[in-house]
Amino acid sequence: MLQFELDMKGVLYSFTEVHAAPSRFPTPFVIGYVDLPDDLRLLAQAGVKYDELLIGQAVTFVPGRIGRSRGGDELYSYVFVPRE
Amino acid sequence: MAHVVEIAGAGMVSFGQFPERSVEDMGASAVLAALSDAELGRAEIREVFCGSSFSGSLVGQRILRELGMTGLPITNVENACSSGGTAVREAVAAIVSERVDTALVIGVDKLTRFGGGTIPLEETDLEAGQGMPMPALYAMRAQRYMNETGATLEHLARVVVKAHLNGIHNPNAQFRNPVSIDQVLASRPISKPLTLFMCCPTGDGAAALVLRRRRGKGRAVVIRASTLQSGFSHSGYRDLGWSELVNRTASLAYEEAALGPSSIDVAEVHDAFAIAELMYYEALGFCERGDGPRLFESGETLVTGRIPVNPGGGLLCRGHPVGATGVAQICESVWQLRGVAGPNQVQNPRTALTQVTGGGISGFDHGACTVHILGIE
Numbered sequence: 001m002l003q004f005e006l007d008m009k010g011v012l013y014s015f016t017e018v019h020a021a022p023s024r025f026p027t028p029f030v031i032g033y034v035d036l037p038d039d040l041r042l043l044a045q046a047g048v049k050y051d052e053l054l055i056g057q058a059v060t061f062v063p064g065r066i067g068r069s070r071g072g073d074e075l076y077s078y079v080f081v082p083r084e
Numbered sequence: 085m086a087h088v089v090e091i092a093g094a095g096m097v098s099f100g101q102f103p104e105r106s107v108e109d110m111g112a113s114a115v116l117a118a119l120s121d122a123e124l125g126r127a128e129i130r131e132v133f134c135g136s137s138f139s140g141s142l143v144g145q146r147i148l149r150e151l152g153m154t155g156l157p158i159t160n161v162e163n164a165c166s167s168g169g170t171a172v173r174e175a176v177a178a179i180v181s182e183r184v185d186t187a188l189v190i191g192v193d194k195l196t197r198f199g200g201g202t203i204p205l206e207e208t209d210l211e212a213g214q215g216m217p218m219p220a221l222y223a224m225r226a227q228r229y230m231n232e233t234g235a236t237l238e239h240l241a242r243v244v245v246k247a248h249l250n251g252i253h254n255p256n257a258q259f260r261n262p263v264s265i266d267q268v269l270a271s272r273p274i275s276k277p278l279t280l281f282m283c284c285p286t287g288d289g290a291a292a293l294v295l296r297r298r299r300g301k302g303r304a305v306v307i308r309a310s311t312l313q314s315g316f317s318h319s320g321y322r323d324l325g326w327s328e329l330v331n332r333t334a335s336l337a338y339e340e341a342a343l344g345p346s347s348i349d350v351a352e353v354h355d356a357f358a359i360a361e362l363m364y365y366e367a368l369g370f371c372e373r374g375d376g377p378r379l380f381e382s383g384e385t386l387v388t389g390r391i392p393v394n395p396g397g398g399l400l401c402r403g404h405p406v407g408a409t410g411v412a413q414i415c416e417s418v419w420q421l422r423g424v425a426g427p428n429q430v431q432n433p434r435t436a437l438t439q440v441t442g443g444g445i446s447g448f449d450h451g452a453c454t455v456h457i458l459g460i461e
Contacts (some may be wrong), residue, residue: 012323016223017276018215019230020202025215033224039312039320046219050276055231069435077214 010034010080012057013041017050024075025067034059034080047079058083087461089179089306092096092186092296093122094415099289099403100258101196107139109292111147111192118292123389124186126151129294131178132158134190135171136407137442140199147190147290148271165193165354165442168291168410169454173310175295187296188355191411192290200286205375219283219357223275226359231278235362237277242267243358244281244378244400251397253427256412258287260404282358287403289353291411292419305418308435309340309457315319315443315450329353329453330367334416337437340368345369347389348457349433350420352413354441355398365393368439368455371441383454388426393407395420395428406442414456421460435459 003040015032020027030046030053046053066077095117097110100330111134119126133152134144144158163170168191175187177275198204202217229235245265251257263281296307313333320330340342345368353368357360362376368390371379385393396402396416399409417436419425436458443451 003300013321014227016207016220016227018217018220018223018280019273020217020219021217022202022204028213029213031220033214033324041320041322043214043216045215046387047307055227058426 005035006040007082008060010036010054010059012053012059012080014055015046015053024060024070032080044077045079047081052082087306087308088298089176089295089307089460090298091293091307091414091418091458092124093118093120093294094413094418095121096256096291096408097255097289099287099405099408100298102288103196105288106329107143107192107194107384108146109189110151110194110288111143112150113273114153114192114290114292115147118188118294123296124294126153129153129156129188129312129452130186130192131175131184132188133158133174134158134159134192134409135159135163135167135169136176136192137162137164138193138195138406139169143192144190147192163397163442165404165406165409165457166440166452166454167405168406168412169310169438169440169444169456171408172410172414172456173312176307176310179295179297182231189293189295189411190219190290191292191408193407195286195406196288198286219273219275219278222357223278224248224360225324226277227361229359232256232325233374233377237269237375238265239362239380240282240358240452241265241304243355243361244268247355247394247400248396250428251401253368254396254402255400257397258285259368259397259401264299268304278357278359283402284356284399284404287405288402288403289408289412291408291415293411293414296382303461305421305458307456307457308459311336311340312452312454314452316356327367327441330364330439333438333453333455334368336458337360341457343435345447347435348437350392350395350417350430350436352417352438353393354439355400356404358400361393361398364439368372368437387430392430395430397427410438410440410454413440414458417458421458
């Protein structure tokens, strides 16, 4: 497996505020598709609130807590936030 | 395909929340109803196909044991929401290949076993691992679609109102109550902008069909097309506002049946979420891309319109016990073509189309889609 460093200049393609999900992901949370350069689209939770986001917004990724694992540990992943 | 396969019988149980009914019990009731409709005895069935997504191992065998129909070739089929449709396609192929003359198809699922909440997605799936439940995918489609076509939340609400008006007259529907636009918009959010009433309910149910090699020239409902496709997997920019998979599957069905969308007199469309109905109008060719809201506003998809869609209330009101839906859509289409659909009878339909589209897995439009085209001769 090869490793690549991704260009983190993302554009928000679509998003939603989730109110019904498996219990290890406490609701509500925002999730969305972020388009990165070179034809890559990532699904990730947001690090900001629903009302702060718009389709087409410039975003980037930071680490953030997204819920719990099946075993009950804290689960961290990349979350998207607005970028200047 | 020559019109080799006829639908000799159709039967289903009401869909709803039935904690006291087992998968075996519902399946057996549906089978007996279909056999009775076909005026055939159990011994006439030579092969069975059973579509189900969440009912465990050997569903067909467990159902047929209730009826003493054991020892037959039984194929259990799983393809998410397209399980029932895929089971029908397998039965059609078995008859067309002359392996068998008369086959039974069952579709069944019991979603109340999960005790409510969203359908569980595969834990190893990358997007499920980020917390994505199924309604979120449709909600994001809705956001894009509204962004691109000018469709509004009110359009979505009116789709639900139409479904409920149709569901009132469907004795097998889970919901038979009218709702207002305000009630739809005010129901609790599931995944913004989708509210509870914009989502099909969880429930239980079963449906069955008896398929037979066409013989003689008597009046019969025949299968003109039976197509199945899977979604393409993308890691990149796929178009969420357009259902490529449904369009591809439907195009193959029209080609197989040698007719176009304008020949369809009544359609059962996979309205698991209100947004899906508008998108699938376009993907099925009932209107141009982007014109879904306009087609809806024209009234042409009402029971009295040019292309009635979901005259029995669709998934939104009939319900969506996943494996049963594809088979139930065909049952309701059979009754429409025969002219026995009751108050929601479409005037003189000759050709019907049914479409189910299933599954949420990362990077796919959806996992599977089946489209059937039926005719009456």
